[in-house]
Amino acid sequence: MSSEPAPAWGSGNNTVWEEYVDIAFLVTNCFILLITSFVGIAANLFVTWAVHHQKSLQTWNNALLVNLAVIDILRCAVDCPILLTIVMLVRQRGYVDEFICDAQVASFSFSCCIQLLTLACISAERYQAIAQPFKTSQRRKRIIVLIPLTWTLAILVAGFCLTFVKDSPVYVKCHGSQGEAIPSYDTFGLYILVPLWTTCFVVIIGFYARIFTIVRAHSRKIFDKELDNPEACSALLIDSEQVKNNSGGEALPVAKADQVSALPVLQVACRIPHAPETEATEQNQEVDGAVCMMPSLANKDRANKKKESKMAKRSGYIILTFLLFWLPLITTIMVNFLVHKNRSAGMGTIWDVEILSVSVACMTSLSDPIIYAAVNPQFRTEFYRLRNRLKSSCKKR
Template sequence: MDYLLNDSFVNSSEMVDNFLNSTDAPIVLRSSAERQVISGFLFLTSAVGILGNTAVVAAVLAVKTLQTTTNAFVVNLAVADFLTCVDAFLQSVAFLSDELLLPYWLCQVMAFGILICIGCSVNTLVAIALNRLVGITTTAHSGFRKLYTPFKISFMIVLTWGIPIAVATIPLVSDYGELGYNSLHNTCTWRSNRAYQPRYSTLVAFVYFPVQFVMLFVSYLKIYLFVRKTTRSTLRQDRAGDASASNQILQKQLLKRQVAVTKNLFIVVCVFLLCIFPYFALLGLPSALVARILPIASAILMANSCINPIIYGTKHPDFRKAFARVLFCRKKTQSTPQTQSTQETRRSDLPASVSTVKLTSSISNVQLYAENHEVDTCELTRNTDNSEQL
């Protein structure tokens, strides 16, 4: 009798385990070469991303001119990307085998972390887009400052982390999901159970993608329309001769700088959307093809975290110089008495009235714009002086 009861208990336990671990999608068998290629790709991109995002944070901390409102969100994005790369490094180990090689508690931590970091990256890109929209289209100094005070910036950054944390916490406090090893995809995300996997996948895709995509699209569309309108207005002033030569040169320099920075950030957003869209488009679809492609899509998604520092280093006008200073320990050249005397001699060659008027007009315009848009005053003045010499 006891033997029958024990046998019945074992059978019922096996039925429960089979139900919890079952999935509607078919079993996908991956070759050793496929596993090694995807794992090697994750390992390489995670190593590049860890170094690159560390360089971004170090550049902002070391170079004072990079410590602006926009770059506060850029640092937040770099931190999220850094943690994503650390998670991707561990995911590359988990993907090598059909069985979990890591401790199960570590796999759950990895699943919790990747959900938070990916969500934070999406939300931070939205915050950057809104910041660029306000910074470029708003001319009033007071309006820009009221929207981006230190307290409000801190609150926005906390919000970019808070929403993903809430989504990742749902499986821990309810039966709406279960974080851990996904035997179908061989990743540490959430388990592909027939009981709740499609619902949780749909929740993640809905919270992380559609609203943020609309906000990104609208923000950069408005920036594009404003820049086009401003460019046409500047060209009309040039033809009519309404503004002075120094003011025209200054306006062109300022507009060129803003467009360059915004274009760089727009490239970051486009690359991220290209990396994230395949994953969320395939998420939760039960088919053999999706089950085979989804790990590749997730590898591309995590690889995006190493791309942003490369974009900054090659495209961003400020980060390109900062990376050179940080990586090669270059210090800003300080003016010596000899160079100062040379500059004073050059200035003395100009008539006093002309040089004074131009200098006063340029400095006042530069300071006004720098206060409104948090731009390096010395850099803009240097660009204006060079343009006038040409």
């Protein structure tokens, strides 16, 4: 008596399972793109409004942040709605009009390129602001050149992709290629996006590593100077007391002028109240006590370095979140290239994962302005002012 084979997972069950998976990807993509589009536009508009309204934020370094906010607004207003339209129409009828597919290729390649280049420029200019803080005129000239250059390069890349590179996962699914053999797949991601992302990543990491090295070295230098100041000040006070005791209460010179001037970070004020005028008092070299003070220049330099280190950390947070949101897309491109070299169009789940990674990459346009407001006290102040204005206007109504 031969035993019957165990029932396999039927095609009907497979269809139901695939239906659930498709719905899950659809809901996730729609949620990410809608939140990124609406909240991202409002948040980036607030960043540009704050820089325009607050004079202290109108610096050349912040010009690059405004440039990034502008491209984030364009991405939220153009790229996210186009991708959302493709996801929904493909679900309904299996294909999308060619004009929408071409618009997605152009907008996505343009926004990716200019975002990566702008973040690389931000890291480079942040390093220059810390390493050479007083060369503001050169910084102004560089930024005036860098901003139009990033836009020009991004436009060229978008035009090249629109003409020669139309095999991204979104474009392929947008055209409804179901079961067809694909001669090439994701050329833009493999030969343009990954090299550009890697190059900018190396540039960003290199500049921020140098920034943290400079800040740490300067912090150690200030700490060593502060240790030397109490020691030198104590030595002057001890010498002053010893000279008074040895001279029977009469003050004698304890430090020559060249010795006092040799102290790099000390200013010594030496006076004797109610003392007769002598030749030494005329030379201001007699002491009854010593007052040691840090010069204002050192305090100002330390304050500037502290401020720049905080600004470097803020930009570092932006870079970190940018990389985290981009890693899924870069990872899927590399994994699919290494594992699935012979591609066919019948890979629905893999396509869904790749399209979801594209949606996650768009979330950088939402994360950037949130970080500005969260870690920058000036942006937070402007946010509170704007909120109070809205509350007062609502109460009047």
